Structure formats: C-alpha cells, structure tokens
Amino acid sequence: MTVDAQALQAFLDRLTADIHARHDWGEVANYIPELAKVDPAQFAVSIALADGRLLHAGASARRFSIQSVSKVFTLACVLGRHGEQIWTRVGREPSGTRFDSILLLEQEKGRPRNPFINAGALVTTDALLTGRAPREALSEVLAFLREAAEEDDIHIDPAVALSEERTGFRNIALANYLKSFDNLQNAPELTLGTYFHQCAIEMTTDQLARAGRIIAQLPGVSPLLTAEKARRLNALMMTCGHYDGSGDFAFRVGLPGKSGVGGGILVIAPGVASIAVWSPGLNLYGNSHMGTYAAEQIAKFTGWSVFG
Amino acid sequence: MTVDAQALQAFLDRLTADIHARHDWGEVANYIPELAKVDPAQFAVSIALADGRLLHAGASARRFSIQSVSKVFTLACVLGRHGEQIWTRVGREPSGTRFDSILLLEQEKGRPRNPFINAGALVTTDALLTGRAPREALSEVLAFLREAAEEDDIHIDPAVALSEERTGFRNIALANYLKSFDNLQNAPELTLGTYFHQCAIEMTTDQLARAGRIIAQLPGVSPLLTAEKARRLNALMMTCGHYDGSGDFAFRVGLPGKSGVGGGILVIAPGVASIAVWSPGLNLYGNSHMGTYAAEQIAKFTGWSVFG
Amino acid sequence: MTVDAQALQAFLDRLTADIHARHDWGEVANYIPELAKVDPAQFAVSIALADGRLLHAGASARRFSIQSVSKVFTLACVLGRHGEQIWTRVGREPSGTRFDSILLLEQEKGRPRNPFINAGALVTTDALLTGRAPREALSEVLAFLREAAEEDDIHIDPAVALSEERTGFRNIALANYLKSFDNLQNAPELTLGTYFHQCAIEMTTDQLARAGRIIAQLPGVSPLLTAEKARRLNALMMTCGHYDGSGDFAFRVGLPGKSGVGGGILVIAPGVASIAVWSPGLNLYGNSHMGTYAAEQIAKFTGWSVFG
Amino acid sequence: MTVDAQALQAFLDRLTADIHARHDWGEVANYIPELAKVDPAQFAVSIALADGRLLHAGASARRFSIQSVSKVFTLACVLGRHGEQIWTRVGREPSGTRFDSILLLEQEKGRPRNPFINAGALVTTDALLTGRAPREALSEVLAFLREAAEEDDIHIDPAVALSEERTGFRNIALANYLKSFDNLQNAPELTLGTYFHQCAIEMTTDQLARAGRIIAQLPGVSPLLTAEKARRLNALMMTCGHYDGSGDFAFRVGLPGKSGVGGGILVIAPGVASIAVWSPGLNLYGNSHMGTYAAEQIAKFTGWSVFG
Known part of the structure; x- marks a missing residue:
C-alpha cells in the first residue's frame, strides 16, 4: 500500500488543529493521583511508515505514562x-x-x-x-x-x-x-x-510509534518478534485492546489497538504503519477520548482499516 | 493480492481428505431436533476469489441450515x-x-x-x-x-x-x-x-461463499451494500461472530467470520476472498469444530490473516 | 401469650389514622395494567387471634388482588x-x-x-x-x-x-x-x-388473616396443614418472603411474612396470631410500603417478634 | 417455656453417641493451614438455660477457633x-x-x-x-x-x-x-x-453458650446489650448467619444461628436458651456438618423453633 506521506502530514496537522478547536477532551484518570495532575488539553500523534519515515503532529516529543x-x-x-x-x-x-x-x-x-x-x-x-x-x-x-x-x-x-x-x-x-x-x-x-x-x-508518541513497528512487522524491524507472534498480538489487540469498548473501537477504527489510562493508544496497520496517539482525557470506557477520535479519522483518511 | 488458484485448489482437496481422516467431528446441535438428525461426518468448503473463480471441495453442493x-x-x-x-x-x-x-x-x-x-x-x-x-x-x-x-x-x-x-x-x-x-x-x-x-x-457452501462476496466487497459485486457498511459488518464479525469463542477465532484464523449452529461458517478476507465452510459437528462454544479447523488452515496456507 | 385485645384494637385504629395522615403511600405496581388503576391511598389491617377473635381497622372488607x-x-x-x-x-x-x-x-x-x-x-x-x-x-x-x-x-x-x-x-x-x-x-x-x-x-384482609391462622397454627384450625409443614412455610416466609427485601423485613418486623405486588402482606406470629395488612403503594423492593410500616408498628406494640 | 433439664441432658448424651456412631464428619477447612490440622471426628454441645443451668455433652471443655x-x-x-x-x-x-x-x-x-x-x-x-x-x-x-x-x-x-x-x-x-x-x-x-x-x-462450647445468653436475653444477663439490639442480631443471624446455607438452616432448625469455619455454631432460642455446638468438619456451604445436624435434632426434641 503506497502512502502519500505529504498528504498524510497535512492531514495530521489539520487533525491536530481540529482536536484543539473542539475543546472536548474527556476527563483524566482520577484514581492514580499522579496522573490526575495532567492537563487534559493535550494531543500528539506519530505515524511510523513502512518506508522508514516518521510523521508527527502535536506534542509528539512530550513523555506520557504508557500505562x-x-x-x-x-x-x-x-x-x-x-x-x-x-x-x-x-x-x-x-x-x-x-x-x-x-x-x-x-x-x-x-x-x-x-x-x-x-x-x-x-x-x-x-x-x-x-x-x-x-x-x-x-x-x-x-x-x-x-x-x-x-x-x-x-x-x-x-x-x-x-x-x-x-x-x-x-x-x-x-x-x-x-x-x-x-x-x-x-x-x-x-x-x-x-x-x-x-x-x-514513560514514552513519547514518536517513541511508541517506532516501538510499534515491530508489531506492525514493518520492513527492516528488529527480529525480536516472529511474524506469527506479531499476528497474534494484533488479534488480541483487536478483540481485547480497549476493554469493554473493544467492539466499538473495531467498529469505528477497524485496526488493532491498545489503550492506556494515561491517554496513549498504540494502533497497528499490519504491514503498513504503526500509529501512536496521545490525549490524556478519557471516555467512559477508560480509553483516550480524543485519541480514539484521532485513530478513527486517520483510518478513514488512509483507508487502512483491515476490514476493507 | 494474487492467488495461485491451482495451488489453493490442491490444498483444499488435501484439507478435505485430512479432515475426513481425522474422525474428530464434534457433536451436532441437539437442542433443535431436526438438526440433531444430521450426520456429523461431513465437510464442505467453497472459496469465491476476487477474479470471479469459485473453488470448492467436499460436499459443497449439499444444502445445510445456515442458522x-x-x-x-x-x-x-x-x-x-x-x-x-x-x-x-x-x-x-x-x-x-x-x-x-x-x-x-x-x-x-x-x-x-x-x-x-x-x-x-x-x-x-x-x-x-x-x-x-x-x-x-x-x-x-x-x-x-x-x-x-x-x-x-x-x-x-x-x-x-x-x-x-x-x-x-x-x-x-x-x-x-x-x-x-x-x-x-x-x-x-x-x-x-x-x-x-x-x-x-438452507444453502450450499457454494451459494454462501458467493453471497459473502458482497461482504468481502470483491470486484464487480452487487451494489446492495456500501463499502462502509461491509467494513462495519466485518468488524462485528471479527469481535462478535463466534459468541464467547470470538477471541479464539480471531487469534487462530485472523479473519472476520460468522458461525451457525448448523455447522456453517462464513469467513471473509476483505477485498480478497469469501470463504464458506461447513461441518455439522460443533465445539464447546457452539461453533463448527472442523469448520474452525479448516478456516485456520486456509488462513495459514493463504496468508490472508488481516493481522499481517 | 395473652393479648389485651381492647388495647390492640385501639392501637390499630390509631395506626390507621396515622398512616392516612402520613400521605406516604409509595407507588402502585405499574407493570400490570389492571393493578395500575388502583388508588394507592388505601389501608387495611386484620388480626386473627388465638382465642378466635378477629380485630380489624381500615378498609378490611375491601377485596384486593393477593398476587x-x-x-x-x-x-x-x-x-x-x-x-x-x-x-x-x-x-x-x-x-x-x-x-x-x-x-x-x-x-x-x-x-x-x-x-x-x-x-x-x-x-x-x-x-x-x-x-x-x-x-x-x-x-x-x-x-x-x-x-x-x-x-x-x-x-x-x-x-x-x-x-x-x-x-x-x-x-x-x-x-x-x-x-x-x-x-x-x-x-x-x-x-x-x-x-x-x-x-x-381476590381477598379482603379479614379473609386473608383468617386463612393465615392455619400457617400460624392457631388453636382449632383446620387440620389441612401439619404443624411441621406450617413451621417450614414460616421459615421460608422469614428468609424469602419479601424477595431482596427479606432481610430488612426480618430486621424491622421480626415475623415471617409474604408480600404480594397488589399491596397485601400476610404476617404470621406462630401460635399467637395471623395478621393481614394491605396498602397498594409499593416500596423499592416491590413490597407494600405502608403495609411494611404497619407490620413493624404492630410487632413493636405487641412484642410478637420471634427474636425476643 | 419450661424445660425438663434431665430429659434434655439425656437427649444430649444420646445425640453425642449417635453423632460419633455416624462417622459422617465432613471435611475441615483446608484454606487456613492451622485449622487444616484439626481432627474432624470431634463433637461438643453446651446449652445455657433460662434458669441458669448449663448442660453439656461431648468435648465441651475443648477450645476451638470461633472464627x-x-x-x-x-x-x-x-x-x-x-x-x-x-x-x-x-x-x-x-x-x-x-x-x-x-x-x-x-x-x-x-x-x-x-x-x-x-x-x-x-x-x-x-x-x-x-x-x-x-x-x-x-x-x-x-x-x-x-x-x-x-x-x-x-x-x-x-x-x-x-x-x-x-x-x-x-x-x-x-x-x-x-x-x-x-x-x-x-x-x-x-x-x-x-x-x-x-x-x-478460642472458646469452648461451654463458654460460647454462656456468652450467647446475652443474645438470647436470658434472665439475669449482663446489660451489655439492649433487648432491641439483641432482637436485631437474632434477625440477622436467622437470615444471614449461614451464608448461602442460611435458608436451609432456617428451614431445618428454625432458630437464629451463626457458624464459623472452625466448626462452631452459636444457636439462639430467644428468651429460652443459648446453644453452642462444635464439630470441625464442614458441609458444602462451609458450615459445620454435624453441628448443623445436632442443632436440627435439638430443635426437634425441644420444640424451640421460633416458627411454631
């Protein structure tokens, strides 16, 4: 799958602006005191592509708790x-x-x-x-x-x-x-x-997207993980990666993902890209509210859904 | 994705023989009296490919209750x-x-x-x-x-x-x-x-595989279903298509599927193929025992898993 | 246990007046259309004593659905x-x-x-x-x-x-x-x-209190029920007679009872009395709101609690 | 209620012999290592009567964990x-x-x-x-x-x-x-x-029966507990004293009771007697197997059931 990286970068910039304009951040996890201090009005996205490029927008160099x-x-x-x-x-x-x-x-x-x-x-x-x-x-x-x-x-x-x-x-x-x-x-x-x-x-979305390449099995990644094991991790992420919101994530995004209560989500387009999004405000299921929205928009823009 | 149809046909023939040799059919649903009469020692598989070809093996012209x-x-x-x-x-x-x-x-x-x-x-x-x-x-x-x-x-x-x-x-x-x-x-x-x-x-696996092309959105199918809706059906089949055995099916097969208590399973490789398998004996979750096995072997042989 | 019937009658009259003055009737069952029509602002109580007397107050001759x-x-x-x-x-x-x-x-x-x-x-x-x-x-x-x-x-x-x-x-x-x-x-x-x-x-509280004498095993009742069976019915009424409000009824009233969604409650003081109360408004557990209150007050006044 | 203490003592002796003859002790709690060492083939019973007498049979001076x-x-x-x-x-x-x-x-x-x-x-x-x-x-x-x-x-x-x-x-x-x-x-x-x-x-059944007099509100007990509070404890013991075996205990014994995983049960006949039984083997609900049997036999012999 060829990706127009320039168009995608422009899209990520627009998406980041759009998310900040929405002022709809959700609430940060309050049961871990240290996380409750984080400002919810933050967003970052990074995408590692098969050709080795790393695109990003927003606070992609800020560290967050990957949980x-x-x-x-x-x-x-x-x-x-x-x-x-x-x-x-x-x-x-x-x-x-x-x-x-x-x-x-x-x-x-x-x-x-x-x-x-x-x-x-x-x-x-x-x-x-x-x-x-x-x-x-x-x-x-x-x-x-x-x-x-x-x-x-x-x-x-x-x-x-x-x-x-x-x-x-x-x-x-x-x-x-x-x-x-x-x-x-x-x-x-x-x-x-x-x-x-x-x-x-703690990681940045840049780091997390790069680490995810091994699960996406992008060309040239470390042989730490066999293709078979990566496939199985992706299957588990698809059916169980968002707790009792997993079905909804599959329905809306169509890609395997794993969320953390710190607001990060790792989203995998197998063989194509590794995506990390971060926004610390959560939805009712404990998954990043704007992170989920961003993943959905990226999947729609790129057509990377595994479901056709 | 190009498919070597000849190699795949040979594989389906071997798979059918292998399944008959295993004598491990599971049990037919006994709570519907009319289905309880069916002989469990049966198997059929049909695959509709993107190029229009329909491969099959086993009892692919026998009608079963799609449930x-x-x-x-x-x-x-x-x-x-x-x-x-x-x-x-x-x-x-x-x-x-x-x-x-x-x-x-x-x-x-x-x-x-x-x-x-x-x-x-x-x-x-x-x-x-x-x-x-x-x-x-x-x-x-x-x-x-x-x-x-x-x-x-x-x-x-x-x-x-x-x-x-x-x-x-x-x-x-x-x-x-x-x-x-x-x-x-x-x-x-x-x-x-x-x-x-x-x-x-009642349908045959040939009929079911052909009907499934619309969910796989193979080239030239009827416009009955938008691409967007097909994608959503596939997402639901992946996370919910096998009841409380859905996670296991995703893990082993890596493709969206929907099973019926009559022993049929429709399996979708989005954009690539529509697969129907049938074997009336069931596993503990109420899904076709040899049908699941066949789907797993086909996914492994073809590399069609959506998870890479 | 000797009962001062005159004092008890006076108490029942006061209780009835008190209940009407409270204007705290609860809500009638709305899932059975025919019962939803009943006016909640009604109350009746009847007590059959061991000596054969029947005391009553309120609408004790009005029929209600015993449910x-x-x-x-x-x-x-x-x-x-x-x-x-x-x-x-x-x-x-x-x-x-x-x-x-x-x-x-x-x-x-x-x-x-x-x-x-x-x-x-x-x-x-x-x-x-x-x-x-x-x-x-x-x-x-x-x-x-x-x-x-x-x-x-x-x-x-x-x-x-x-x-x-x-x-x-x-x-x-x-x-x-x-x-x-x-x-x-x-x-x-x-x-x-x-x-x-x-x-x-349909029964009146008078009728229900008289019917309950057989479960209370008052002297001279019909031999329809053995003492052993009456005892067991009482045990079941104590632990299970008010659904998921049974513990609360035992705690507050201290007598076996069985409620109905029509607002009736049969309360048994074994060997001493059979009590029927009725008020169609229900509490959160589906038991008569003022009926429960009345049973509690009667138990307190008479000291009939089986728990000392 | 007058009690023939001599007849009751003879009954307790027979009961103790009967229980030893049955060889049906249940199993001791195995999840607390220290309790798992106890020999299940033991039995004790003590009854404190309203007139101040204390009857007992079996190992009524042996200490056990009241849990x-x-x-x-x-x-x-x-x-x-x-x-x-x-x-x-x-x-x-x-x-x-x-x-x-x-x-x-x-x-x-x-x-x-x-x-x-x-x-x-x-x-x-x-x-x-x-x-x-x-x-x-x-x-x-x-x-x-x-x-x-x-x-x-x-x-x-x-x-x-x-x-x-x-x-x-x-x-x-x-x-x-x-x-x-x-x-x-x-x-x-x-x-x-x-x-x-x-x-x-740790207590003996003698000690436990004597301590229970305060809950039975026997004449002359310490004023530590009001009659009202004792009544409420009895109600709770009746509906909740044997976990998910409480209904069965009420049905068979007809008296408030509280069991412990050490094999003890305190059984109260309000105003009449306080009974302690002990046998360390448990039934499926985690209540003393022979203790429950003994309580049932004592209730039957004495007619102390609160249910008539």
Whole structure:
C-alpha cells in the first residue's frame, strides 16, 4: 500500500488543529493521583511508515505514562520467553467487563479472560517475573522497548509507580484474588511492584510509534518478534485492546489497538504503519477520548482499516 | 493480492481428505431436533476469489441450515433499511457469554450486547419486521441473499423452522424478556416466527461463499451494500461472530467470520476472498469444530490473516 | 401469650389514622395494567387471634388482588400433594435478587432459588398442575383458602388474570426459560395461565388473616396443614418472603411474612396470631410500603417478634 | 417455656453417641493451614438455660477457633459504640453467595450485603477499629465476650491469626477492594490484622453458650446489650448467619444461628436458651456438618423453633 506521506502530514496537522478547536477532551484518570495532575488539553500523534519515515503532529516529543499500552510489550516478552504456555493461565477472549473487574475472576475461578484486562496483565507480569528479581524483569521490558524503538531514552517514572503502589487498592485486590486461586507464582506484592513499574514507563508518541513497528512487522524491524507472534498480538489487540469498548473501537477504527489510562493508544496497520496517539482525557470506557477520535479519522483518511 | 488458484485448489482437496481422516467431528446441535438428525461426518468448503473463480471441495453442493450465519444478512438488510438507528436498540460489543445467554440482558436492561448473539439477532429481526408481515420481511432477506449469490435457488426449510418453533424455549424466553423491556416492537410470537424461519434458510457452501462476496466487497459485486457498511459488518464479525469463542477465532484464523449452529461458517478476507465452510459437528462454544479447523488452515496456507 | 385485645384494637385504629395522615403511600405496581388503576391511598389491617377473635381497622372488607401471597398457599397444597419432592426442583435459599430476576436461573441451570420468587412459584404451580387441568389445580388452591378462612366467598378476578396474560412478558420469559431446562412438566402457556389466575385471587384482609391462622397454627384450625409443614412455610416466609427485601423485613418486623405486588402482606406470629395488612403503594423492593410500616408498628406494640 | 433439664441432658448424651456412631464428619477447612490440622471426628454441645443451668455433652471443655462466630460479637460492640450508623456502610440482606464472594461487591459498589459475610465483617471490624489501635479494638471484643460469658479465660490463638495473615489472600483481596470504594477507614493491613485476630479467638462450647445468653436475653444477663439490639442480631443471624446455607438452616432448625469455619455454631432460642455446638468438619456451604445436624435434632426434641 503506497502512502502519500505529504498528504498524510497535512492531514495530521489539520487533525491536530481540529482536536484543539473542539475543546472536548474527556476527563483524566482520577484514581492514580499522579496522573490526575495532567492537563487534559493535550494531543500528539506519530505515524511510523513502512518506508522508514516518521510523521508527527502535536506534542509528539512530550513523555506520557504508557500505562496499559505496556501490556502488549510484556506479553511479547512472555511469549518469547515461555511460548504458548501462558494460555493455560489466561484466556484470549474479550471480557465484556471493565478493565479492573473482579467479577468474572470469581466465576471463572481465577483465570482472567485475556492478558489486557488488569487481572490478565498481572498474570503476564507474574510469568515474566518468575525466577528473577523485579529489576531484571523490568529491564527486559525496557530493553525490548528500546530495541524495538531503536532509542535508549525510555525510562520508568518512579513517582507514578509510587503513586499507584500507594493507592492501587483494586489492583492489590486483583493480585491477592489471583493468588488465592494459585494463579500467581510470586508474592502478590512483588508482582504488583513489577506491574506498577511497568505501567509507569514513560514514552513519547514518536517513541511508541517506532516501538510499534515491530508489531506492525514493518520492513527492516528488529527480529525480536516472529511474524506469527506479531499476528497474534494484533488479534488480541483487536478483540481485547480497549476493554469493554473493544467492539466499538473495531467498529469505528477497524485496526488493532491498545489503550492506556494515561491517554496513549498504540494502533497497528499490519504491514503498513504503526500509529501512536496521545490525549490524556478519557471516555467512559477508560480509553483516550480524543485519541480514539484521532485513530478513527486517520483510518478513514488512509483507508487502512483491515476490514476493507 | 494474487492467488495461485491451482495451488489453493490442491490444498483444499488435501484439507478435505485430512479432515475426513481425522474422525474428530464434534457433536451436532441437539437442542433443535431436526438438526440433531444430521450426520456429523461431513465437510464442505467453497472459496469465491476476487477474479470471479469459485473453488470448492467436499460436499459443497449439499444444502445445510445456515442458522445464525443468516444474522449477518439480516443485519445488512436492516442497516440498509434503517441505517444506524439500530444501535440505539443493540450494542456492538462482544458479550463474553454464550449465544443464548439471558444474564447480561437483565443487567443491561434489555439492550443486547451485539446483533450476533440470539437476543441481539431477535432485535434485528424485529426491526426488519416492523411495519410488514413476516412473509415480506423474510422475502427481503431471501432476495438479498439471492442477489448477492446471483442464484435463485435459495429457500427456507419449513421442517427446521417448525422444529425450532416447537422446542426453542430459550429463544421464546429471550423474545419475551426483550418485550418486557419494550425492546421488541412486534408481538413476540411474530418476531420469533420470522426469526426461526430466517435461521432455517438452507444453502450450499457454494451459494454462501458467493453471497459473502458482497461482504468481502470483491470486484464487480452487487451494489446492495456500501463499502462502509461491509467494513462495519466485518468488524462485528471479527469481535462478535463466534459468541464467547470470538477471541479464539480471531487469534487462530485472523479473519472476520460468522458461525451457525448448523455447522456453517462464513469467513471473509476483505477485498480478497469469501470463504464458506461447513461441518455439522460443533465445539464447546457452539461453533463448527472442523469448520474452525479448516478456516485456520486456509488462513495459514493463504496468508490472508488481516493481522499481517 | 395473652393479648389485651381492647388495647390492640385501639392501637390499630390509631395506626390507621396515622398512616392516612402520613400521605406516604409509595407507588402502585405499574407493570400490570389492571393493578395500575388502583388508588394507592388505601389501608387495611386484620388480626386473627388465638382465642378466635378477629380485630380489624381500615378498609378490611375491601377485596384486593393477593398476587404473590397466593404462593404460600399453592406451596402448602403442593407439599400436601407431593411432599418434599418439590425440593428437587426448587431451592429454599434467599435469592438476593429481584422477584422477577432471571439471572440466577441461568447460573443455576434452571433451578430457582426458592418457591417465593416468580421463577420458583412457576415451578410450584407447575407441580400442582401436573396430571390435571388448570381449572382443577385452581379449584384446589381456592378450596384450601376457603377451608382455611372458613369462608366461601373467595374468587379469582378474571380481568386481572387477563391483564397479566396480555402483558406478563417477564413471567412468560421465566416459564419458557424453565422449560428449556426441563424444569416445567406442562406446556409453558398452561402453567402460566394457572399461575396468572392463582395470582388474581381476590381477598379482603379479614379473609386473608383468617386463612393465615392455619400457617400460624392457631388453636382449632383446620387440620389441612401439619404443624411441621406450617413451621417450614414460616421459615421460608422469614428468609424469602419479601424477595431482596427479606432481610430488612426480618430486621424491622421480626415475623415471617409474604408480600404480594397488589399491596397485601400476610404476617404470621406462630401460635399467637395471623395478621393481614394491605396498602397498594409499593416500596423499592416491590413490597407494600405502608403495609411494611404497619407490620413493624404492630410487632413493636405487641412484642410478637420471634427474636425476643 | 419450661424445660425438663434431665430429659434434655439425656437427649444430649444420646445425640453425642449417635453423632460419633455416624462417622459422617465432613471435611475441615483446608484454606487456613492451622485449622487444616484439626481432627474432624470431634463433637461438643453446651446449652445455657433460662434458669441458669448449663448442660453439656461431648468435648465441651475443648477450645476451638470461633472464627466467624466472632462476627456477632464484633457487630454487637459496633452497634453499642456507633449505633445504627453502620448500616450506611453495610446492608442486612442475605447475599445468596459464598462467604468469601467478591462478586456482589463489584455490582453493589463496595457495600457488602450483610455484616456476616467476610466483606461485611471486614467493614464492621474496620468501624470498631477506627480511632484506636488494633490492640484496643480486640480488647473490647474480648472484654465483651468475657463479661457475657462471665469468664476471663478467653483468648486469641496467635498461631491461627498468623496462619490467616500468611495465607488469607481472598480476605486481603476483599479488604483492598473495599478500600478502593472508600469503604474502609483504616489501612487494609490494619483492618485485616484486627480481623484475623478477632477470628482467632478460642472458646469452648461451654463458654460460647454462656456468652450467647446475652443474645438470647436470658434472665439475669449482663446489660451489655439492649433487648432491641439483641432482637436485631437474632434477625440477622436467622437470615444471614449461614451464608448461602442460611435458608436451609432456617428451614431445618428454625432458630437464629451463626457458624464459623472452625466448626462452631452459636444457636439462639430467644428468651429460652443459648446453644453452642462444635464439630470441625464442614458441609458444602462451609458450615459445620454435624453441628448443623445436632442443632436440627435439638430443635426437634425441644420444640424451640421460633416458627411454631
């Protein structure tokens, strides 16, 4: 698929202006005190193309907390390390419930529906951690991101991690609940500490779009991830990447995506492009409000929907 | 995407032989007496390609009850007739529950999660019926299928419809439950009668693959469906087409699909091909066991996964 | 327990005046059109004492639709006819859900939690009906009530029964759902017809209080019910008699009771008295708002709480 | 009600022999390692009568972990200290779910159904703790029990408390989940520590029966608890005292009761007697298997059922 990069850049500039003019930012996540301080009236977009170019508009050099977007990369590490074994501990079906729901976990005896809801991501992080110290597990995720993005300046924001450790009661509940079903191998506080730090990774949309190229399997990317595994990550992102708003994202955007409560979304056009958008105000499902809108407009403009 | 039709035909022949050799057919649906009589040890596959060719293998000229595959076409008719209004009455999120579940309907006050679970399909059929006699509504679905398939020999099997009317207590419950929330506009027995007849449409995989070309938006298809609507149907088929096995189908096959309890699955490779498989034995989610296997093998052989 | 009947009568008169002065009637059930017409500003109370006296105040000679209060008497008939077998088909635990909930029925595979929620009452009525025509089953319930009340002028209001048959979609859903689990022995429409007619029995509080003496096992009552069975009915009324407001009724009143959506409540002081109250306005749980208040005040005045 | 104490003593002796002869003990709780060591083949019963006599049979001088039976006394303390305010934080309806369920807590936004399921008991303990150190709160519960039982030799077993602190992941999950809804006022680990210690109180059936006299409001008991509050505790014990087996206990025994996972049950015949039974093997609902049987036989023999 040939892309007219000049036309696309002009479109991204118009889109950024349009989004600022709308003054319809949604609300920032208020359950993580450190994130509640962020000004919602911000937007950034970056697109990495198959030919190696990186387009961007808005605050594409500003760092934000990638939060749940990290779950895609943790899962990539775990699939690399443990292969398909992880599916004995976590499913791959959309949950139809909120990102932090504990309800199905009781009905389904401690096996989370998928690795992108919080309960499932805790299991994935736990698998990554097993046999190692938290620092080593986190180093692996960071190393993966840095190699994928071809950039070393990617770090964890300890203030955000600490903020979550102090107030993340629902995640603490989920981890202990999983442990009660023997679906955590490590002490809950160790898994939680690793999880909170992984979620506190900071990136710019430029960095995130470049890191996503490996999931889009663009030409010339690092061989960190096989095509088969990238395909599977994309399938999971399509059906489960936006919690109980996944169907709506697929319907409106038509591309695999993974959102984070920090307002970032990684959107993949397989073989064509890797897109990162960021706007910290959220919609009712906990996904970036203007980020979703931007993804929809980009898909419409480019015709990149996988659904024809 | 160029397809080596000769190689694909040879592959379909091998696949058919392989499936017969496996003797792993699953179990036929036993809650519809008329379907319970069908021999599970059957398989058919047909693929309509963009260049107009139709490949097939196995019992591709044998008629089977398309059952829930019909929901895609009813929804297409309703989108044509009523546009996007239907989304006020039914959602577009995966449900995470069985095809005939009533549980979420209570929690969500009579608004089904999506148009492909039974409750949602009853709402779609009800919308198609409003203002008309059941016969007219059914004629529209049949006319749509016939024009899409370019073939007139597509009919309803009255014995199957009657069998469901006599024993479909769970669907009768769903329709009356919807009515109690004012989310049916017609008398429950009228909507149910139309629904049971729509599900009792009989087709061959050849016919179904040809009808699916309109959803795949292959070159030269009837303009019955806009590209925009086809894209949306594909998105819904990807996230909701296999009930609580939708995530698994996306993960394994990577293509939008819609299954029916009669053992048929319509699988779409947007812009590339329309695939119909049939094997009446079902897996635990109520989807064709060997049909799913066949779809997975075809996707692997052709590389048609939308996920790269 | 000796009762000062004169003081109690004076109290009932004051209570009736107090209730009319409060102008806090709640709302009449609006889902049964025939009941929606009833004026909520009405109140009646009757108390049958162990010594044979019947006290009353308010509109105690006005007939009202006993609705779910009938479930106690149907269950009494079924226990007489089938003994404890009924417990294979229905539980005896509080449900924690609304009277017309279908949710637990899915999770618990068609076995209702108790015989006083609608799903369980449908099973009880179905058991009463088996092997007979609806007319005969209804005759048995009426004959039981007439013998218990020692009064023949107790009848079914056909307009109310018809009103429910036309609009009782949720009950139709429940019956068909039970049938889908093979937990109805008769055709759903037969069981439903019998159920709607049983619920449409009309009585005055005088009649209901007299009929309740058999459950209170007051001296000299008809031997229709063994002491053992009366005890068990009382236990069920205590834990399940007010749907998801049962705990609150036990907490505030301290006596077994069974409410109906027509505004009646039968309250039992075992061995001491049978109390019937009626006021058609309902609270949030679907139980009579002023009826509950009256029961609470009577229990406080008399000290009849079984809890000391 | 006059009681033939001699006949009752003879009955208790026969009952104890009968229970030992049955060899049908159930299984001891295995999720608390320290309790899993207990021999299930044990039984004790003690009955405190209104005339001051204490009857007993079996191992009535052996200490056991009272576990959830403590919830009745903590609630009594909280009602004394805070009055009816506690009902803004916890309901008084049967839950219809397991003792450690977290499911309803999500649906009902952190307000537990009643103070006897684990989530509700954590809230009660949290209320008792507020403004004080855990040691003081625990001292109040112990002081209450000692005064009620008129005996000082009642203590906490620190090994059991520690065992729960190390493995009580589900309770840790519940406490953190409550905290996420702002329905804990103290740090989860403080409330949990207090809760685990309160549950680890050890008593004999003699002591427990004597302590229960205050809830039965037997003549001459300590004025620690008003008659009104005792009545309300009894109502809660009747509808919620045995988790999702409460309806069955009411049906079979007909008396308010509260069970603990250590195998103890406190059963109250208001105004007549306080009964403690103990047998560590549990039934499917987590209530003492032979304890329930004994309570049923005692109620049958004595005719103490509150239901007539």
